[in-house]
Amino acid sequence: MRGWTLWWWIAAVVAMVAVSAWAIANNPFKFVSSLLNGITAAALYFLLASGFTLVFGLMRNVNLAHGSLYLLGGYLGWIVADRTDVWLLGVAAGFLSTGILGLLLQVTVFRWMQGEDMRQTMVTIGLSIVLADIMLWVFGGLAYQLDPPRLISTSVPVPVINNYSTYKLVLLAVAVAVGVLLWFFLARTRVGMMIRAGVDDRAMLQASGTNVQIVFALTFAIGAGLAGLAGVLNGGEEAFKPGEDTNVLLFALLVVIVGGMGSIVGAAIGSVLIGVVQAFGLVYAPTYSIVFTFVAMAAVLAFRPQGILGAKA
Amino acid sequence: MSDWRRAGNLAPARTAWSRPAALKWPESRLGAPARTERGRIATALGAVRVRHVVVLAALIAYPFVVPPFFTFQIGGQTLALGLIALSLSFLAGYGGMVSLAQMTVAGIAGYVYAIFGTTATTDGLTLGWPWWAASLMAIPIATLAATLIGWLSVRTEGIYTIMITLAAGMAFYYLVHQNISIFGGFTGFQAVAAPEAFGIYWRDPLPFYFLSLACALGGYVLIKYTARAPFGVALQGIRDNPRRMAALGFNVTMHRIAAYTLAGFLAAIGGLLLVWYNALVAPGSVDTKALIIVLIIAVLGGFAHPIGPFIGAAIFVLLQNFAIDVVDRLSGGLGLRDRFNLVIGGVFLLIVLFSPDGLLGWWTRLRRRFETAQERSDPRAGR
Numbered sequence: 051m052r053g054w055t056l057w058w059w060i061a062a063v064v065a066m067v068a069v070s071a072w073a074i075a076n077n078p079f080k081f082v083s084s085l086l087n088g089i090t091a092a093a094l095y096f097l098l099a100s101g102f103t104l105v106f107g108l109m110r111n112v113n114l115a116h117g118s119l120y121l122l123g124g125y126l127g128w129i130v131a132d133r134t135d136v137w138l139l140g141v142a143a144g145f146l147s148t149g150i151l152g153l154l155l156q157v158t159v160f161r162w163m164q165g166e167d168m169r170q171t172m173v174t175i176g177l178s179i180v181l182a183d184i185m186l187w188v189f190g191g192l193a194y195q196l197d198p199p200r201l202i203s204t205s206v207p208v209p210v211i212n213n214y215s216t217y218k219l220v221l222l223a224v225a226v227a228v229g230v231l232l233w234f235f236l237a238r239t240r241v242g243m244m245i246r247a248g249v250d251d252r253a254m255l256q257a258s259g260t261n262v263q264i265v266f267a268l269t270f271a272i273g274a275g276l277a278g279l280a281g282v283l284n285g286g287e288e289a290f291k292p293g294e295d296t297n298v299l300l301f302a303l304l305v306v307i308v309g310g311m312g313s314i315v316g317a318a319i320g321s322v323l324i325g326v327v328q329a330f331g332l333v334y335a336p337t338y339s340i341v342f343t344f345v346a347m348a349a350v351l352a353f354r355p356q357g358i359l360g361a362k363a
Numbered sequence: 364m365s366d367w368r369r370a371g372n373l374a375p376a377r378t379a380w381s382r383p384a385a386l387k388w389p390e391s392r393l394g395a396p397a398r399t400e401r402g403r404i405a406t407a408l409g410a411v412r413v414r415h416v417v418v419l420a421a422l423i424a425y426p427f428v429v430p431p432f433f434t435f436q437i438g439g440q441t442l443a444l445g446l447i448a449l450s451l452s453f454l455a456g457y458g459g460m461v462s463l464a465q466m467t468v469a470g471i472a473g474y475v476y477a478i479f480g481t482t483a484t485t486d487g488l489t490l491g492w493p494w495w496a497a498s499l500m501a502i503p504i505a506t507l508a509a510t511l512i513g514w515l516s517v518r519t520e521g522i523y524t525i526m527i528t529l530a531a532g533m534a535f536y537y538l539v540h541q542n543i544s545i546f547g548g549f550t551g552f553q554a555v556a557a558p559e560a561f562g563i564y565w566r567d568p569l570p571f572y573f574l575s576l577a578c579a580l581g582g583y584v585l586i587k588y589t590a591r592a593p594f595g596v597a598l599q600g601i602r603d604n605p606r607r608m609a610a611l612g613f614n615v616t617m618h619r620i621a622a623y624t625l626a627g628f629l630a631a632i633g634g635l636l637l638v639w640y641n642a643l644v645a646p647g648s649v650d651t652k653a654l655i656i657v658l659i660i661a662v663l664g665g666f667a668h669p670i671g672p673f674i675g676a677a678i679f680v681l682l683q684n685f686a687i688d689v690v691d692r693l694s695g696g697l698g699l700r701d702r703f704n705l706v707i708g709g710v711f712l713l714i715v716l717f718s719p720d721g722l723l724g725w726w727t728r729l730r731r732r733f734e735t736a737q738e739r740s741d742p743r744a745g746r
Contacts, residue, residue, distance in 0.1 A: 112522050114529075159716075167522045168461060172662060172715040175655060179708030187702060296651040300533040303526050311523070337544075340537035347530060348515055355518035 058353065073334075083211045084333045085326065090218040092325030093225035094284050098298055099305035099317040100232060101276030107249045107312025108269050110167050111160060115174040116277050117299030118181040123148040123278020124290040125185060128194050137199050137286075144282025145275045152274020156267045178295065186292045193289035196282065203286070217286055224283060228276070232314055245269055249312060301328075304343055308350045310360025319358055323350075419580075426572045435568035435640075437684065441676045442575035443640055446582050446633035448660040448672035450626035453586050456666035457595060458622040459602035464512050464528040466657045467535045468627045469634025470649035472505035474539065476635055477552035477644050494558035502631045509627020510620060517619040532654045540646040551645025555638055566639055575636050579673065582629045586669040589625065598622055652704075659711045665721025674722055682707055 073081045102116050113119075123144035131140025155177075163169050197203065202220045205213040236242035244265050247255045256262045280298070281290060301324060309320025327346045331339030350358060426434040451465045480497035482489045492500075516527040539546040557566035565574055589595040601608045601615050609615045638644045647653070656679070664675030686706050718724050 110522065112526060166719075168525075169715060169719050171461075171522065171525055172658070172719075173712065175658065176708055176712035176715055179655065179704055180712060183702060183704035183708060187705070296533070300530060300537075303530045303533075307523070307526060307530060337541050338538070340534055340541065344530070344534035351515060351518060351527070 055353065079211050080333060082209075083214075084329045086208070086211070086214055086218075087332075088326030088329030089322065090222050090325075091329055092321040093218075093222040094280055095301050095305050095321035095325050096225045096318055097228060097276055097280035097283065098302040099309070099321055100228070100314055101273035101280075102302045103306045103309070103312055103314065103317045104232075104245075104276075105270055105273035106306070108245055108252075109160070109164075109266055110170075111174070111270075112167070112171045113174050113273070114171060114299065115178040115181060116273075116302055117295035117297070118178045118185075119148045119152065119274050119277035120281035120284075120298050121185060121290060121292075121295040122151070122181060122281070123275075124196070124281030124285040124294075125189055125194065127278070127282030128196050128285060128290075131196055137196070140196060141279065141282050144285075145279040148278025148281075149271045149275030153267050153271040155274070156270035160270070161263055161266065178299075182292065182295055189292075191292055193291040194285065195289040196285035198286040215287070221283055221287065228279075229314070229318060236314065241265065241268065301343075304347050306357070308347050308357055310354075310357030313357070313359040316357055316359030422576060426569055431568040434572045437677075437680055439568070439571045439575050439636075439640055441673065441680045442572070442579040443633055443636035444657075444660060444680065445673035445676035446575075446579050446636065447630050448657050448664070448676055449579075449582050449586060449669055450629040450633065451657050451661045452664070452666050452669065452672045453589075453629070454622055454626045455661065456668075456671075457586075457590060457598050457602065458619060460517070460524045460619065460622070461658070462512070462516065462528040462623070462626070463525055463654045463658060464509075464516075464532040464535075465626065465630045466654045467532040467649050468505050468509040468512070468630040469637060470535070470539075470644065470653070471508045472501040472631040472634035473555075473638035473644035473648060474546060474552070475501040475504045476638055477547075477555045478545065481556040482552040482554055489552065494556065494560070498558075498635055501635055502628065505631035505634060506624055506627045509630065510624045513620045513623025513627070517616055517623070529651075529654065532649065533651060536646055536649050536651070539649065547645075549646060551643060551648070553643050553645075555642050555644060557639040557642065566642065571636075571640065578632050578636060582632070583669050583673075585625075585629070590669075594618070594621065659707060662711065662721055663714055665723030667720055667723045667727070671721055671723045678722070679707070682710065 070081070098116065098120060102113060105111050105113050126147045127140040127144030129140075130143035131137055134140070159173060160170055163173070198217055198220075202216045204216050206216050206219065208214040234242075236246055244255065244260050247260075248262060248265055252262060255265075284290065284298075304324050305317055305320040307320075308323055309316030309318070323346060324343050328339055328343045331342035335342070354360070425438060429438075447465055447469045450468075451462060454465075455461045476497045477489060479490050479492045479500045480494060481491050512528060512531050515531065516524045519527065539551070540549060542548065557564065557571075559565065563570045565571055590599075597608065597613055598618050601613065601618050605615050637648070641648070660675040660679050661672050662675070663678055664671030664673065683703065687703050690702070690706055714721060720727075
């Protein structure tokens with residue numbers, strides 16, 4: 051069984067290298083720009099999916115309102131940036147406002163239905179419908195765009211392709227920084243240790259005297275805040291508008307299903323996989339790009355139902 | 364990994380962390396085994412109660428006492444949506460698998476019907492087959508698609524199912540949205556021809572109502588029958604404890620996939636009815652909102668009984684048609700006219716927050732209050 055898995059991996063890698071070699075020989079510009087687009091898209095997906103997967107890993111709460119938090123963070127960040135003319139304040143507002151909303155949701159709603167996964171999921175579905183409609187009501191159907199400072203809204207020279215958007219590279223840097231911070235937080239701090247302990251065994255964590263409700267609330271706040279951060283950051287690159295919430299939710303779902311629920315590293319791997327597959331699909335077969343990402347998901351699930359790094363369910 | 368991970372899902376095994384499941388599963392009431400054909404019919408007839416006859420008579424009389432709007436827009440749509448929601452209700456209630464892709468299956472049936480049938484789109488997209496041939500293509504293809512979705516999602520358990528089916532449904536939406544050569548892109552298929560047979564145009568209010576009623580009744584009886592058939596009983600066992608059922612020699616995966624197939628068949632029929640009702644099928648028929656509407660309907664009614672989805676569908680359709688007027692009048696000039704999603708989302712939230720087993724749950728609670736003390740001491744009643 052293990053031998054077979056190994057051979058499948060080798061076959062997949064060989065096929066990928068062969069296709070890449072053909073693509074580079076055929077049109078290096080197209081290949082490198084798709085690759086960069088894929089990786090920078092992966093940055094956004096990671097910001098989204100890491101919060102999603104963190105919340106799921108600890109609380110078994112599939113937050114299907116994650117996309118709504120993303121959109122809300124974008125809108126609120128836009129308001130603050132528009133009023134104050136300071137982009138960074140807008141970004142901070144996007145992160146903090148959704149973080150606080152997440153905290154409130156956990157304290158007022160989700161903590162009362164702990165252990166009832168399906169009910170929590172349905173509550174998040176209801177929330178996403180209500181939030182989406184309120185946002186449509188308040189902000190209308192227009193597309194909003196957040197202007198980043200001039201310093202990072204230009205382009206920089208990159209080998210093979212001449213220019214590439216600085217902003218997208220900044221986004222990538224932010225995602226990497228968030229990833230490192232999350233890793234540090236989870237692996238090196240006391241609260242992070244509690245969260246990891248909770249992921250493995252909630253009951254035991256509680257039994258050993260930790261107030262798990264505080265850990266839960268904090269985790270939910272971080273997860274929701276990351277969604278808002280992703281929203282406000284992506285607002286500098288692509289406009290956000292109604293309907294964007296379900297769109298990004300799909301990618302968050304795909305990434306965590308592929309990467310494995312509850313694993314931050316899995317979210318990173320999953321976002322790179324989905325981002326790159328989608329970017330190449332968009333360039334090489336535009337009509338079917340979403341099908342490619344879905345096929346990637348199905349292929350991963352066929353061999354590893356729990357996702358690449360997911361624990362066995 | 365640790366055991367609570369499994370237990371925390373839908374299995375009823377209790378650990379310190381999993382309180383009794385919020386969703387009330389239907390109880391399997393096994394009648395006496397009927398060995399002979401006559402005995403079987405007698406058992407089936409014995410299951411018919413006065414309330415069944417009354418409801419059926421009311422449903423048959425309904426279109427003759429209300430205006431055509433109520434027959435077609437309210438009655439027909441309720442029955443078609445209810446049938447699709449019934450497929451979800453069956454999967455969730457008897458199989459413990461909440462699939463969000465049931466509207467996708469219905470949409471696939473609609474799309475296949477439009478592709479093979481006759482529509483206003485003339486540029487070679489539709490093949491112009493007669494309605495029965497197109498339907499004969501649509502139902503098996505949609506059922507097959509449901510089986511594939513099931514095969515993909517039953518590899519994982521519990522809460523994962525909802526995500527994988529949601530992802531599958533969204534992927535189908537983006538596919539039909541982006542693909543023009545087969546699925547007609549953003550506009551989809553307009554003016555899809557409803558069947559015309561035996562000199563009756565089946566999209567007229569009265570025929571459509573009775574066609575939907577027949578299909579809904581068929582679906583209802585099929586689910587009622589399946590719940591008591593060996594397959595249904597095994598499925599409920601798998602819902603309650605997959606490990607034990609596997610140990611007893613049941614093929615858990617195959618039972619689950621078969622449940623998806625059966626549910627997919629019902630959803631496909633519902634999808635055909637819906638495409639005849641709307642006379643169009645477009646990406647909007649299978650978008651996230653449409654997927655979630657099915658869940659809302661099923662949850663509104665409750666998973667506990669196959670009548671639930673039809674009650675949920677009736678409430679949903681009534682809200683859709685009248686709630687906005689009422690809300691608008693009550694709220695004055697607040698501009699709530701376009702806020703239907705707010706209303707339906709709010710109702711859905713109220714139901715899941717305060718009555719997780721839907722309106723049927725209220726009904727059961729009311730009934731239990733009036734039960735005699737002797738019945739209350741029945742161990743099954745305390746479930």
